[in-house]
Amino acid sequence: MQFVGIDHCAESWAAALVDSRLFPLAPVAEFWTGPAGWQEKALTLTADAGPSLERGTVSEVPLVPASARVICVGLNYKAHVAEGSYKDQDLPAYPTLFGRWTASLSVGNVPVPVPAGEDGLDWEGEVAAYIGRRVESADEAEAVESVFGYSTFNDITARRAQKLTTQWTLGKNGDFTGPLGPMVSQDEVGDLRDGLQVRTRVNGTEVQNGNTRDMIFSIPAIISLISQTLTLHPGDVIATGTPEGVGYARTPQWLLQPGDTVEVEIDKLGTLTTPVGELSLRSLA
Template sequence: MKLIGVRTPGTDDTRIAVTEGHGKATVLTTLQGFWADPARWLANEPADGQLLSTEDVRIVPPVLPEARVICIGLNYHAHAAEGSYKDQELPPHPTLFARWTQSLSVDGVPAPVPANEAGLDWEGEIAAYIGRPLVDADAETARKAVVGYSTFNDLTSRVAQKLTSQWILGKNGDNSGPLGPLVTADEVGDLREGLRVQTRVNGTTVQDGNTKDMIYDLGETLSLISRTFTLRPGDIICTGTPEGVGYARTPQWLLQPGDVVEVEVDKLGVLTTPIVGNDYRYGATR
């Protein structure tokens, strides 16, 4: 089952719908209603929900405004080797940073290059959605709490990211966190079994990795987080990117206005983001 957020033009009310393909979607319930009890809504195929044409609604992330979006940095061996840990021992715990939900977008929404950046960097990856509360959870319990996954692109403003040791500024540009539809966990399986993660820029493959190369297991990372704060339904963890990012190349290669970046993940589909100039930020309706 693939889920999207839909919003009728002129309203701020988001609903969760099942994509039927061919431009059709069936409404399940409200955004808040879904995340209050995801298991209930995923237990059966939709039968009586309103059938919509996706051309008549605005597609938005299926994400609660108050959700925590937690990202893992340097979570693939090859990516860590091309970056901060080329000649260093890997740390025992993952580097975690936060995104705000306001930075999230969906397939096809343009991402602007901020004024003080030479371009944006791509980071194709997988986002995982939490479906029930986790408090001091063990790794296996945490894995079972994941209700679904999306393709994700952690588009990064490298100048802002590297101003300090804290990454949040560079990771929260406008529309810099595009998400694909939420694909339910039963259709995806365990990331440890291996999913191919690819990123393309203008049709050229720039990343081609596999989740088997992850350093920090998703379940163990969720377990670690849950020992400090409660993870709640609707929270998201973004699992890191493979090698091949633009800043690590010689010469450096960054996304420019007019470029199109795609992230493709096995079982999750293709996520496409056009890159635009900074003037898009002024007057664009989000």
């Protein structure tokens, strides 16, 4: 089952996606109080059951509550560690974690602006995991059971801002730089350790082609580690890291410019498309 967020009744709602029809279920915050129950209801829907909307006639929004923590994993593929500025370092003993604010999130087909002062933006295609139940001090077996679904994600990065200090927050929170695709329920995706192919294309040219089986830290290990310190709640998101092929590590460097289009395609999760817009942060002020 697939779910998306939509702008409905003057607020953000969760909707089930059945073929090309959207069935509004509940406001996003309410959906995450019991996502399994809403999934059970959604499974009874058909294209002619209940009020529905044609996809494309309504605005889509991230299926993430405002209260969510969005925790991203950096350096989670060996080949990605080896290609960049961390190539001379040992593999990390623990995952490198950083946060995104929900205000930076977006959805497919929404233009992302190149911030003022940046030479361009970088792509990072990856899988996002959505927490579906409360997780506190969990072992890996409990952690894997907490995942409700997955989606495509592009951790679009302002590299100049990211590299100003050892803390990555600024470069990872540009406006509209965290697009998410529709969420696919865990039962349709399976275990990422079995392998999903992650491909990224820029203007039709493939720039990334990795597989989730090559992640250094698995989703259960990441969730378990996080839960030892902070309690995860339904609607929280874990972005699992990107494979090799990012733009800043290339010779010559390749960064996204206005007019470019990025596609992140992941097995079982679909394709997330993001255009790079003409706006800058300065012009948005």
